[in-house]
Amino acid sequence: MSSNRRLFWGIVDKIEALIDSSMYSPGSRLPPERELAETFNVSRPTIREAIIALEVRGKVEVKTGSGVYVLKPVNQLDLQEKVNAFEVTQARALIEGEVAAIAATTITEDELARLHQTLVDMENSNFIAAADKEFHQIIANATRNNAMILSVTNLWNLRSSTPEIIKDYDSVCSKDNSKTLSEHKAIYQALKSGDASQARSAMHSHFNRLINVLFDAVESRALEEITRKNNEKRGLYSIPNIAS
Incomplete structure (x- = not known):
């Protein structure tokens, strides 16, 4: 796996951990792309890829023109x-x-x-x-x-x-x-x-x-x-x- 891919998945894991710990609670909006890039010291394209992966995992929802929102965890029952x-x-x-x-x-x-x-x-x-x-x-x-x-x-x-x-x-x-x-x-x-x-x-x-x-x-x-x-x-x- 390339260093870029490792970096990208590392950001996914970090944001997901913050969501799971309720640092970013369900229904809340994630910080802007620029702010996330500064927080994790990576490029904005890397943040963009991480957001896409989180959306696929059902962790966030991207609302065009509004932002990225944390989804409520799916209750299996x-x-x-x-x-x-x-x-x-x-x-x-x-x-x-x-x-x-x-x-x-x-x-x-x-x-x-x-x-x-x-x-x-x-x-x-x-x-x-x-x-x-x-x-x-x-x-x-x-x-x-x-x-x-x-x-x-x-x-x-x-x-x-x-x-x-x-x-x-x-x-x-x-x-x-x-x-x-x-x-x-x-x-x-x-x-x-x-x-x-x-x-x-x-x-x-x-x-x-x-x-x-x-x-x-x-x-x-x-x-x-x-x-x-x-x-x-x-x-x-x-x-x-x-x-x-």
């Missing part, structure tokens, strides 16, 4: 509470589609045998939820990629992260086990044949149906709520009730 079942399912589709494609070229005979056992368990209605989870985890593990494995695990955990997501997934997972089983079988066959493209496609098809079922469930609940409210109003405004 706050962010998690904003996630919904549709986002989780879309993310799983994208990530697990690639996981399946990789696994098609790396999965072992032992893993295929364990994968097949989850199909047997689902077909016999034995521990369906557990078999479903194990099916996806075996495929993730087969990639031999720890980042992929962690991503799949974290996304699975998000399924039970909020009451809303739990309710949405319960409405989906409590029905159409035969379709889930059929989709799992298609994924299994693609993995067994070592077809990465087909494995990705089969996984995408699986999650695409789940998203559509989610929409149907949410729509059904919305209609039930509308009916309930209309019935309340019907009782409130009915002539017999008024005249009695």
